[in-house]
Amino acid sequence: xxxxxxNSGPLSVPEGAIASLNCTYSDRGSxxxxxxxxYSGKSPELIMFIYSNGDKEDGRFxxxxxxxxxxxxxxxxxxxxSDSATYLCAVIRRVDTGxxxxxxxxxxxxxxxx
Amino acid sequence: xxxxxxxxxxxxxxxxxxxxxxxxxxxxHTALYWYRQSLGQGLEFLIYFQGNSAxxxxxxxxxxxxxxxxxxxxxxxTIQRTQQEDSAVYLCASSQGGIQETQYFGPGxxxxxx
Numbered sequence: 001x002x003x004x005x006x007n008s009g010p011l012s013v014p015e016g017a018i019a020s021l022n023c024t025y026s027d028r029g030s031x032x033x034x035x036x037x038x039y040s041g042k043s044p045e046l047i048m049f050i051y052s053n054g055d056k057e058d059g060r061f062x063x064x065x066x067x068x069x070x071x072x073x074x075x076x077x078x079x080x081x082s083d084s085a086t087y088l089c090a091v092i093r094r095v096d097t098g099x100x101x102x103x104x105x106x107x108x109x110x111x112x113x114x
Numbered sequence: 115x116x117x118x119x120x121x122x123x124x125x126x127x128x129x130x131x132x133x134x135x136x137x138x139x140x141x142x143h144t145a146l147y148w149y150r151q152s153l154g155q156g157l158e159f160l161i162y163f164q165g166n167s168a169x170x171x172x173x174x175x176x177x178x179x180x181x182x183x184x185x186x187x188x189x190x191x192t193i194q195r196t197q198q199e200d201s202a203v204y205l206c207a208s209s210q211g212g213i214q215e216t217q218y219f220g221p222g223x224x225x226x227x228x
Contacts, residue, residue, distance in 0.1 A: 019160060031214070033137050035217070042221075043205055043219035043221055043222055044157070044205075044219050045219065046216050046217070046218075049216065088156060088157065090157075092214055101159070101170060101172075101218075102147075102159065102162075103159065104149075104156050104157040104159070105156055106155060106156030107156050
């Protein structure tokens with residue numbers, strides 16, 4: 001089982017719809033969770049981070065964390081064609097005493113159709 | 115202020131040659147990370163520096179890969195005796211503090227080994 005799993009997609013949604021991106025992780029002790037966006041041929045850029053169970057909203061983006069079920073999701077409201085990109089989930093997990101590692105999923109490609 | 119910079123932006127080399135990739139982190143960022151991203155794949159963690167020391171080298175794929183960081187700033191990633199499977203985009207990121215902090219990515223170096 002991969003440490004961080006994402007559906008590779010593509011996830012296709014019409015403009016104006018809600019896009020829902022999901023990520024599951026295997027290590028129950030994982031602590032911090034990040035969503036990065038990567039446009040084709042570009043470097044990743046941070047969209048949101050979340051540490052606590054529940055929802056965290058920032059503009060059109062909402063991150064949802066459920067540690068009991070070991071998943072984190074990203075909702076994009078009022079999707080725009082400019083949101084079309086690959087979305088990477090990243091998780092900080094404890095590797096051993098005093099050492100933590102940041103592991104990225106392979107990303108979900110989102111396509112917003114005009 | 116300036117973001118993370120990397121050089122060269124593109125590198126074409128012949129199999130068996132050594133290459134050096136450079137990363138200039140954001141000024142004041144103590145943590146520096148190297149990742150590799152093959153075409154259409156997620157981010158593969160290589161190595162992480164906190165200051166000049168590397169607490170986590172677990173991601174280096176073989177002993178042909180090495181990295182150093184001097185003066186708590188610039189880092190170089192060296193690949194000796196390059197192989198065709200080393201072809202990828204090599205991304206550098208930096209963060210203000212430790213691994214729990216937001217990482218800011220450079221533009222990457224696109225390496226092609228012929």
